[in-house]
Amino acid sequence: MKGRLKVLMVAPELAPLIKVGGLADVVGALSKALAAKGHDVRIVIPKYAGLRHDETEQPLDQPLVVHLGDHEAYARVWEMPLPESRATCYLLEHDEFFNRASVYTGPSGNEKDNGRRFTFLSRAAIDLCYHLDWMPDVVHCHDWATGLVPVYLNTNERDAPMGCAASLMTVHNMQHQGWFPPDLMAYAGLPASVYRPDGLESGGELNMLKGGIYHSTKITTVSPTYAKEIQAPDGGCGLHDLLRYRAGDLIGVINGVDYSEWDPGTDKLLPHNYSLKDMSGKAACKQALQEAFSLKVDPHVPVFTVVSRLVDQKGLDLLAAIGDRLMQTMQIQIAILGTGDPALEHLFRDLAARHPGRFAAYTGFNNQLAHLVPAGADFLLMPSRFEPCGLSQLYSMIYGAPPVVRATGGLIDTVEQYIEGEGKGTGFLFHDATPDALYDTIGWACSTYYDRPDDFRQLQLNGMSRNYGWDESAAKYEQIYRWAIEARLGG
Structure with a gap:
């Protein structure tokens, strides 16, 4: 036909x-x-x-x-x-x-x-x-x-x-x-x-x-x-x-x-727009994100983010289990936007209370923040136990925030594994649904940000240049x- x-x-x-x-x-x-x-x-x-x-x-x-x-x-x-x-x-x-x-x-x-x-x-x-x-x-x-x-x-x-x-x-x-x-x-x-x-x-x-x-x-x-x-x-x-x-x-x-809704070059919900040709607006979005979540404003510290329903499927209990260890061993910030399991909401609020200025959680849905988070983020965390497709990882790559994801479902099909020193990949994948595997992969992303800035920049450009339409x-x-x-x- x-x-x-x-x-x-x-x-x-x-x-x-x-x-x-x-x-x-x-x-x-x-x-x-x-x-x-x-x-x-x-x-x-x-x-x-x-x-x-x-x-x-x-x-x-x-x-x-x-x-x-x-x-x-x-x-x-x-x-x-x-x-x-x-x-x-x-x-x-x-x-x-x-x-x-x-x-x-x-x-x-x-x-x-x-x-x-x-x-x-x-x-x-x-x-x-x-x-x-x-x-x-x-x-x-x-x-x-x-x-x-x-x-x-x-x-x-x-x-x-x-x-x-x-x-x-x-x-x-x-x-x-x-x-x-x-x-x-x-x-x-x-x-x-x-x-x-x-x-x-x-x-x-x-x-x-x-x-x-x-x-x-x-x-x-x-x-x-x-x-x-x-x-x-x-x-x-x-x-x-x-x-x-x-x-x-x-x-x-x-x-x-x-792309009429999700494009950092035209997104009306962002305080500053940016694109592959001019990334300067992303730094301004990072500052706006840090201010919105009451994180310490610091352009040099990588911000890892979550935009998700807080449910078992999304594997965010793995992040909660290593929250204190991350704060004690890595120079990073974490910002979480989501709602769902009351127990997880409580765990993340407690982590935010113990690590003010470095760990923040907004429990609820806010569409403007949902756009600001990938725009201001350096990385997205998505440790899903299973993920039919996922959209957050696509948004984050479009907005220049390489995702850290578990290798399952649509995350395998959409995120290309980073290869050190070769300028290849769009993010970081790990296989075991364990706190240690997530911790190690966040560490890998963190070391890339600090020790291999050219690789990090290339990861951003790779993700932004792909067509996910x-x-x-x-x-x-x-x-x-x-x-x-x-x-x-x-x-």
Whole structure:
């Protein structure tokens, strides 16, 4: 199939409207890139109370009827262009499920009705296509929250117009799968026959991600190495056998970066811009970073930074374990921006209290700081236990801060190992997920900064000169869409 494609994106979050993690960035940037190539791209997300509003939002004339198992529900649909894009967004307003500031979690953890909330999203996305009289060629689903869309297409919609649409499931993180009691089947209105081990059933519960992987025409994940890792027991989180079964349809595609938002030469959130040709502004950003985190202003001391969710996956407990030792043995500063595990937040606040002016932690999210940190940093720390792709390491290389990363998942695919004295590489990789391995690699980076300044400078230039944009990845998704459409139509 050649020519313009009609692509429906279904996602629980979308940058810049509502963001929890990298999934939102990917959906927004990929949609923008595909639309720029001339494709008809439309995106469906819930209209959360915490969603960023825009004066371009316009309600559709008629409410959307959502056909669930034992009843019909209704949603008001708002239409708007994706900012700075030719793609179109549809926002589903349904107060019972989405009139909340957050996406997945409430004050006490995961929302108890997440099963119904995201079943509603999946069913509503399909019903919206009928409502608009617009049938997509491919429906691109993102993570467990949209896992029922391919199941609907293969069952209830199989002999209906939407049944001709191919489906693509992108797995952003295998750790999150969407487990719910089996009585969700009746609410969804799905046939009982799909609740089985080679479908939705897993350990006596309904597993949305499993159903989406099993029923999708094609499957992608966000890096080639992660596509291999999730087929092994350690990486597959219980679904490795299914992923090996679908291995012929599983493809890893590296995420890209939206340079309209992440470019030190044009970034409006920075106090000073800079580029490969003129790096002087980076020193000014470093001073601004030190001031913002109450670190001692010193242009000669390397600043190591973290921008991350503070969770077990990210391996930041390894950093907490060596925090005091780093402060005692190395002339460095550390600045942490993130939120998550209260225990980790407490550990980092304690380290900051013990080492004022040298160790700092901002527990929360601040978009301006999220841009200032890579701009002012000398290095990024990313000791992840697993990392499907990661975006922070890409941002840090673009902003001239070589990353220190564990060799896993997308970090292997995006960070090139530094080779001393040869001017090669973009960062520092280590293999063992241990405090000592992280300590030694930080020491290696530190000695490079002090003892081999020409190598450090070359690492900065290497990272800044690479192209991490969406063009190549968007072209791969175009090809995967066409493969999926051909497979759905029988070759």
